[in-house]
Amino acid sequence: MPAVWHDLSADAQDLAILAALLSPLLLLGWGICRGYALMPLLRSLFLRHLWTNLAFIALVAISVGLGVGLIAQERGLRTATARVAEKFDLVIAAPGDEIGMLMATVFLQPSDAPLLDGQMWQRVAEAAKGSARIAPLAYGDSWQGHTLIGSTAEFVTHLSGDLAEGTAFTAPSQAVVGAGVPLRVGQGFAPAHGSSPAAEADAHDDMTVRVVGRMRATGSPWDSAIILPVEGVWLAHGLGNGHADAEDPQVGPPFAPQYFPGTPAILVTTRDLPTAYALQSRFDGDDSMAFFPGAVLSRLHGLMGNLREIMSVMSVVTQVIVLAAVTTGLIVLSRLFSRRLALLQALGAPARMIFALIWSYAALLLGIGAVLGLAVAFGAVHLLSAMLSARTGLLIAADLGWAELHLVAACLALGLLVALIPALVALRRDVTEALRR
Structure with a gap:
């Protein structure tokens, strides 16, 4: 094990492991898209229902951003209060x-x-x-x-x-x-x-x-x-x-x-x-x-730590619900172009190509939403910090850390797994019935 690995924090190591696990899946999806020349098809599906796709992306981004932003804000508030108490022995x-x-x-x-x-x-x-x-x-x-x-x-x-x-x-x-x-x-x-x-x-x-x-x-x-x-x-x-x-x-x-x-x-x-x-x-x-004000504040921070765990669970549950809602919407949306998919199959496209196309389409929307969620979280953290600083008099300088990046990466990983559902549903549709529509 390289020495630099031991210099990383636990969250950084977890994030690195998660990235290592995701990389083969992402590379596999990229290879399939390149092998079957799916890029034009993906672009067509994205632009065909542009506003609907953007709505799905915005929903995922807001869900991820607010959940991550609140957790980062709690850490910033804890740091600011501890800094004030340092002057009071x-x-x-x-x-x-x-x-x-x-x-x-x-x-x-x-x-x-x-x-x-x-x-x-x-x-x-x-x-x-x-x-x-x-x-x-x-x-x-x-x-x-x-x-x-x-x-x-x-x-x-x-x-x-x-x-x-x-x-x-x-x-x-x-x-x-x-x-x-x-x-x-x-x-x-x-x-x-x-x-x-x-x-x-x-x-x-x-x-x-x-x-x-x-x-x-x-x-x-x-x-x-x-x-x-x-x-x-x-x-x-x-x-x-x-x-x-x-x-x-x-x-x-x-x-x-x-x-x-x-x-x-x-x-x-x-x-x-x-x-x-x-x-x-x-x-x-x-x-x-x-x-000791610091000791009393530590007890309050312990309570806030429990609240942080609750907020983390609520954030994950909220994101799961959003992903489920988006997945349901993608399944319904895929029915709108089921005839095109059936035509591709009738022309000889293998089932794995259809599977890769739908998975890539769903993963694209969920992945973009998760990444944009970082931008939403960044804006939410700075807005909340400014509001809380004005109301409390504390200098709250919250920012995104490894824990928040870890949460976004976990959401992205879950999104890539959830993206398998619309792809599997698309394969179960009858080609003949889809062509008659």
Whole structure:
């Protein structure tokens, strides 16, 4: 076995084996067509009922394309969500629903969550000192549908790296916006309570936040977020600034536990896995919940994996039904030119030539449909990716892979086998009766 064979993935090896099995059948069909000079006859049959043939091809192409496109889209969505969760090592929140907190903290979905108090913040800060970095994530306000998150300048650097423009915030009334927020550096705005459209009528008119920087694109919902010092969120609600001195202009930790207003979640970023697991074990108890967003997302992906299997089965079943419908249509269509076939037999054409002609005709339609299905799948994947990216804020870049090519090849193989049915049916017709029509 050549060494390059072992370098191929399992799907690529399966595809190569399938191609090796199909090649003799395709070459045999090509040889028969060449030997009996069937090309002019095939061209005549195709052009004689052009629109009907094109309808059959379109039906197969749409069936294959949509089935393959949906499976590829699921893989692209899974990859995009996993990429977003990479920035969130460990999240500590009040006891409750891990999935709900995952959606709220990582994907910025609106959620009402209990707050962690100053004592819990102090405990986490002391446990993480020297081995991890922590940042509060306070949410609940918005501006024109863009979520406002109260955190620290260090969190902004962790999320985006160097800013695309401007500087980090240094005061409670300053903010850094995501790449997709329509606010310019230097522009001011008034945040509003909540995240619904009605929230705009309940704005913090006594507070103006000025944009001082813009993050680089992250390909996540955070591109539509506005991040400001957590002190700004607290002050907007009349809760103080989290420091012992209420007039202290400092932003960021350390916070005074007795003056800490609370935060829905604390993000912990660690340098190694042992530290992360130690902190998770320590703070996952009765008074707090600590979870790895990646682990929770893996469970969701496991569910999506089951859905992928179901979608694959449904796609295959749909394609089998379409192939059966097309085969039935080809059998009916072949009756329209049964008199021509009977005339060929009367002139001395052997039965195997008639068989090869009908099989080649049916295989041509099914084969073209399966191949064009790749083009339909390519277009469907990019259209669905654009729509989902716009709705979720995720950068979804789905594309066709070996698994999808494998599915199309399997559909083509099934089509070549199904093409035998109209050919066998044509041989069973009585020549004399066909000539009398």
